[in-house]
Amino acid sequence: ALSLLGEITWNGFAGALPPWTLLAFLVGPAAAARLLLHAGPGRSSRSTALATGMGSVLWTVLFFAYYAGYDLGYRADVALVAASVLIAGWTLAYRPGGPVSVAQVRASERRMDDSGGPAVAGVAIGAAAAAVLALVGPFVTIPASATTAQGNDLTVAAYNLRMGYGIDGRFDPVAVAAQIHGTGAQVVLLSEVDRGWLLNGGQDELAILARMLGMQAVFGPAADPVWGDAILTSLPVGDAGSVKYPMFDALTGAGITMATVDWNGTPVRVLATHLQPDDNETNATERAAQVFADRLGAGDGPAVGGGDLNTTPGSDAWSALLSTGAEDALAGIRPARTSPADAPKEEIDHLLVSGLTVVDAKVVPSLLSDHLMIVTTLR
Numbered sequence: 467a468l469s470l471l472g473e474i475t476w477n478g479f480a481g482a483l484p485p486w487t488l489l490a491f492l493v494g495p496a497a498a499a500r501l502l503l504h505a506g507p508g509r510s511s512r513s514t515a516l517a518t519g520m521g522s523v524l525w526t527v528l529f530f531a532y533y534a535g536y537d538l539g540y541r542a543d544v545a546l547v548a549a550s551v552l553i554a555g556w557t558l559a560y561r562p563g564g565p566v567s568v569a570q571v572r573a574s575e576r577r578m579d580d581s582g583g584p585a586v587a588g589v590a591i592g593a594a595a596a597a598v599l600a601l602v603g604p605f606v607t608i609p610a611s612a613t614t615a616q617g618n619d620l621t622v623a624a625y626n627l628r629m630g631y632g633i634d635g636r637f638d639p640v641a642v643a644a645q646i647h648g649t650g651a652q653v654v655l656l657s658e659v660d661r662g663w664l665l666n667g668g669q670d671e672l673a674i675l676a677r678m679l680g681m682q683a684v685f686g687p688a689a690d691p692v693w694g695d696a697i698l699t700s701l702p703v704g705d706a707g708s709v710k711y712p713m714f715d716a717l718t719g720a721g722i723t724m725a726t727v728d729w730n731g732t733p734v735r736v737l738a739t740h741l742q743p744d745d746n747e748t749n750a751t752e753r754a755a756q757v758f759a760d761r762l763g764a765g766d767g768p769a770v771g772g773g774d775l776n777t778t779p780g781s782d783a784w785s786a787l788l789s790t791g792a793e794d795a796l797a798g799i800r801p802a803r804t805s806p807a808d809a810p811k812e813e814i815d816h817l818l819v820s821g822l823t824v825v826d827a828k829v830v831p832s833l834l835s836d837h838l839m840i841v842t843t844l845r
Contacts, residue, residue, distance in 0.1 A: 478707030481687035620844045623651040626774040626837035629660035630671045633833040643678040649841045654698040655738035657774040661692040686723030695738040701727040714750035737771030755786040763790030768821030792818040795842040804838040
């Protein structure tokens with residue numbers, strides 16, 4: 467309950483987890499292990515095994531219920547909190563039924579003496595091994611060469627990563643990093659970035675890519691604190707932060723991740739976002755597009771922004787995106803189809819530019835995501 471409901475604005479980033487949730491993450495697994503090890507006096511090993519099995523089924527149901535909320539549009543985090551409160555209440559209120567003999571109590575104590583110690587040791591060893599892997603694993607990733615190209619041009623890419631999974635369903639961050647490196651981009655705007663979703667194996671995709679590319683990373687939460695948009699850059703970066711859109715009746719939360727990069731002494735504002743598609747009953751995409759356009763045009767000096775905008779040229783949302791004078795960086799290569807990656811039909815990934823001249827643009831063929839990466843060279 468403590469770890470799921472707490473979201474704050476932290477150092478300019480909306481939707482971040484507050485520091486005190488770390489305590490909840492530490493206490494939660496320990497409490498769960500204690501419950502699994504506990505067997506009341508007189509309880510048979512069969513009933514304990516049955517309870518554990520049912521708990522596994524319940525965990526699986528809740529696991530899928532949580533992630534289904536992103537597609538079906540309900541507050542799954544609240545459902546999980548309610549479930550945890552009910553389970554905790556039942557545990558605290560539990561009383562063994564019927565009289566318990568002294569022999570049963572002693573037998574129970576012997577079972578705990580015989581199995582409790584090794585079980586606790588096993589949990590401790592497993593937790594220590596997981597901690598070591600989490601801390602050491604990312605640093606043994608073989609890094610690619612850093613993307614440090616400067617010159618007179620600024621290369622910007624936008625890519626919907628789909629949590630790092632390609633069309634074939636494989637998680638291949640090395641190939642993704644190599645593809646980004648091949649573009650020579652100094653700034654990369656990323657959509658659908660995963661920083662530890664259990665459904666995705668708990669990978670911190672952004673940290674992996676940043677380390678392999680030798681880039682700095684800026685992350686802004688969107689749907690939840692570990693899933694959102696990001697900026698990777700090899701340039702000096704500052705003024706980083708994020709804001710969330712109003713829900714606009716969309717199924718999944720969205721936000722804008724922002725930063726300012728220093729390009730040859732010129733500050734350039736960069737904005738990464740992922741607009742949510744309409745549900746055929748509202749103008750959610752158009753309204754969010756107007757918010758993004760206003761942000762893009764709000765500051766002084768050059769700016770570039772974009773990502774998976776779920777918007778096609780000529781639509782009302784497209785008009786909203788261009789309403790503040792931003793230029794379509796892909797105008798010279800239209801149609802620039804980016805989705806789905808294995809048979810592109812839709813033009814829904816875009817880069818918008820203000821105060822800079824578009825020198826070149828391209829769509830990068832690849833099956834490393836369900837979207838294609840787009841790249842523009844600016845001057």
